[in-house]
Amino acid sequence: MWRDAAFWILAVLSVGTGAAVFVVDSMARATFALLASFLCVGAVLLLIDLHYLGVLVVLMMIMEMLVMAVFMIMYMMNPAGLMPMTMVHNHRNALGISAGVFVLLAGGILTVRWPHREGAPPADPTRALGEALMGPKMLVMMVIGLAILATMIASVVLATHRGRYDQDEHEHEPQPQDAHEHHAHEHHGHGGAA
Amino acid sequence: MSESVLVVPLLVALLAFAAAAFDAVLAASAAGSPGAWRVWDAPLREAARLLVRQRRNTLAADRLLRRTGIAVLPVAAVLAAAVLPLGGADAASDSSIGIVWFNAAEVAVWAGVWLAGWSVNSAYSLVGGYRIIAQGLAYELPHMFALITVGVGAESLRFADAVSAQHGLWFAVQMPVAFAVYLLSALAMAFWGPLASPVGRDLAGGAMAELSGADRLVFLAGRYAMLAVAAAATVPLFLGGGAGPLLPAWLWTLVKTLAVLAALVWAGHRVPVLRMDRFMGFAWTVLIPPTLLQLLVTSLIAL
Amino acid sequence: MNLETFLLLAAALFAVGLYGALSQQSVVMLMMGLELMVNGLVVAGGAFWFYVAPGSADGQVLVLVAVTVMALEMAMGFAVVTALFRARDVDVTDDASDLKG
Numbered sequence: 235m236w237r238d239a240a241f242w243i244l245a246v247l248s249v250g251t252g253a254a255v256f257v258v259d260s261m262a263r264a265t266f267a268l269l270a271s272f273l274c275v276g277a278v279l280l281l282i283d284l285h286y287l288g289v290l291v292v293l294m295m296i297m298e299m300l301v302m303a304v305f306m307i308m309y310m311m312n313p314a315g316l317m318p319m320t321m322v323h324n325h326r327n328a329l330g331i332s333a334g335v336f337v338l339l340a341g342g343i344l345t346v347r348w349p350h351r352e353g354a355p356p357a358d359p360t361r362a363l364g365e366a367l368m369g370p371k372m373l374v375m376m377v378i379g380l381a382i383l384a385t386m387i388a389s390v391v392l393a394t395h396r397g398r399y400d401q402d403e404h405e406h407e408p409q410p411q412d413a414h415e416h417h418a419h420e421h422h423g424h425g426g427a428a
Numbered sequence: 429m430s431e432s433v434l435v436v437p438l439l440v441a442l443l444a445f446a447a448a449a450f451d452a453v454l455a456a457s458a459a460g461s462p463g464a465w466r467v468w469d470a471p472l473r474e475a476a477r478l479l480v481r482q483r484r485n486t487l488a489a490d491r492l493l494r495r496t497g498i499a500v501l502p503v504a505a506v507l508a509a510a511v512l513p514l515g516g517a518d519a520a521s522d523s524s525i526g527i528v529w530f531n532a533a534e535v536a537v538w539a540g541v542w543l544a545g546w547s548v549n550s551a552y553s554l555v556g557g558y559r560i561i562a563q564g565l566a567y568e569l570p571h572m573f574a575l576i577t578v579g580v581g582a583e584s585l586r587f588a589d590a591v592s593a594q595h596g597l598w599f600a601v602q603m604p605v606a607f608a609v610y611l612l613s614a615l616a617m618a619f620w621g622p623l624a625s626p627v628g629r630d631l632a633g634g635a636m637a638e639l640s641g642a643d644r645l646v647f648l649a650g651r652y653a654m655l656a657v658a659a660a661a662t663v664p665l666f667l668g669g670g671a672g673p674l675l676p677a678w679l680w681t682l683v684k685t686l687a688v689l690a691a692l693v694w695a696g697h698r699v700p701v702l703r704m705d706r707f708m709g710f711a712w713t714v715l716i717p718p719t720l721l722q723l724l725v726t727s728l729i730a731l
Numbered sequence: 732m733n734l735e736t737f738l739l740l741a742a743a744l745f746a747v748g749l750y751g752a753l754s755q756q757s758v759v760m761l762m763m764g765l766e767l768m769v770n771g772l773v774v775a776g777g778a779f780w781f782y783v784a785p786g787s788a789d790g791q792v793l794v795l796v797a798v799t800v801m802a803l804e805m806a807m808g809f810a811v812v813t814a815l816f817r818a819r820d821v822d823v824t825d826d827a828s829d830l831k832g
Contacts, residue, residue: 241732245740252747282781293532328753336746343738353786366788385803389810
């Protein structure tokens with residue numbers, strides 16, 4: 235009984251905070267609204283005995299959202315939301331499409347006859363997950379590992395100051411006599427990284 | 429679930445007070461005042477002073493986020509403590525993934541400090557808030573490897589299993605690198621001592637520069653509580669839990685916890701504050717390789 | 732609490748995220764929408780594991796993959812935004828529309 239109540243409260247909270255992400259003005263609030271949504275989902279996973287994955291979602295999302303907050307504030311022109319402004323395009327269509335997708339999915343969910351439950355949850359789902367990953371699902375683990383490695387390399391290469399072409403950093407040091415020219419150069423001549 | 433659910437917040441509060449009292453005594457003795465031990469009640473007087481003080485309000489502060497951020501610290505400390513075994517008694521929640529839970533609760537501290545720093549709309553506080561993220565990203569990888577090493581050694585993520593796996597030899601001896609890294613990250617969890625730059629003096633108090641009154645009290649209490657919990661977790665993770673001759677298990681747990689806590693508080697007075705960028709470089713280039721080696725060695729032994 | 736309610740929650744999260752991904756101009760906000768969509772996938776994966784096939788770990792593996800995808804998506808997203816910002820001072824999708832094709 236309490237599980238049902240907890241599920242509904244968490245479900246409403248997670249969707250509500252998820253929607254709040256796109257409503258609030260302050261970037262910090264948006265980031266932490268998203269984090270609240272993830273925390274609710276983590277708690278929902280705890281309700282269905284996925285203790286490890288639930289806590290993993292909580293752990294990873296706290297770290298991820300903190301990193302996200304840094305970038306939000308770095309790149310948004312109005313991070314604190316002190317001057318309310320909207321930065322949306324195609325608002326009405328987006329609303330229509332997503333509402334339509336939800337109705338479609340909900341219709342599907344309610345009409346499809348889902349298969350019955352096969353088997354019972356193992357005593358320790360965490361162990362089952364670990365044994366699956368180290369046994370029959372080893373390929374998934376390897377692909378994840380490779381993807382993480384590739385992402386690490388690719389993101390560093392993209393984000394580093396020198397860009398993809400590994401120019402010498404000192405080439406761009408402003409010379410005293412052509413400081414102004416250098417400024418223009420930064421903006422137009424350095425497009426290689428895009 | 430057991431009756432220790434009620435005991436845990438109380439224990440955390442007592443340990444936090446002990447840490448704050450010892451800190452005050454050390455500060456007094458460093459200042460050369462005679463009979464430094466007599467200032468043990470300084471935290472109580474400071475708490476009373478902060479409680480009657482008015483809250484400082486900054487311009488365009490984000491109150492919701494400020495309250496959230498400040499409250500996160502003590503809550504995270506209690507949540508982290510909930511999975512620790514209390515010597516002979518069971519943990520408040522003997523979770524099968526206690527070590528991951530502990531890690532998640534401790535990461536929540538970053539969020540609390542960042543929110544407290546951001547929400548007051550002040551430059552020094554904001555810099556302090558950013559420093560906690562840089563510091564967190566620096567210490568978290570070696571820290572996680574240290575925790576994983578314990579998990580591999582115990583062949584479980586449950587704190588109670590980690591304790592029972594140390595019947596022969598304490599993990600502090602079996603995996604010294606992980607132990608040392610854990611002690612360092614215990615300081616980082618409470619942004620204490622050499623890793624206190626998020627609330628550093630060079631920033632006039634950093635993330636807590638603008639906090640006063642009850643806000644400051646809760647923030648500081650949460651910080652001491654986190655230090656206490658980080659010290660308490662050392663005991664089941666590396667120091668054999670309640671194992672020891674003569675004394676009962678709960679007393680051994682308490683003695684070991686207090687010893688680690690005292691060492692951490694003392695280190696905070698003896699070691700200078702590290703610069704964030706240097707610590708980042710040190711953590712990633714110097715700390716990670718030995719923790720990985722330690723993990724490899726432990727895995728080979730476990731096999 | 733049954734499979735249908737879990738999937739409805741997943742669909743709701745997915746739809747909210749889709750709205751964000753379609754409507755937000757800022758690349759960072761757009762990524763938040765994508766994260767919410769993957770969040771829905773996490774709920775669905777967990778529900779399938781618990782209500783359909785708890786005997787095998789497939790659902791759990793799916794959740795793990797989804798969580799990894801979130802982290803990777805964010806890392807790559809920010810790297811691209813950083814490169815884009817460095818090259819031409821934009822963080823808004825509409826200003827980078829010449830990159831399509």
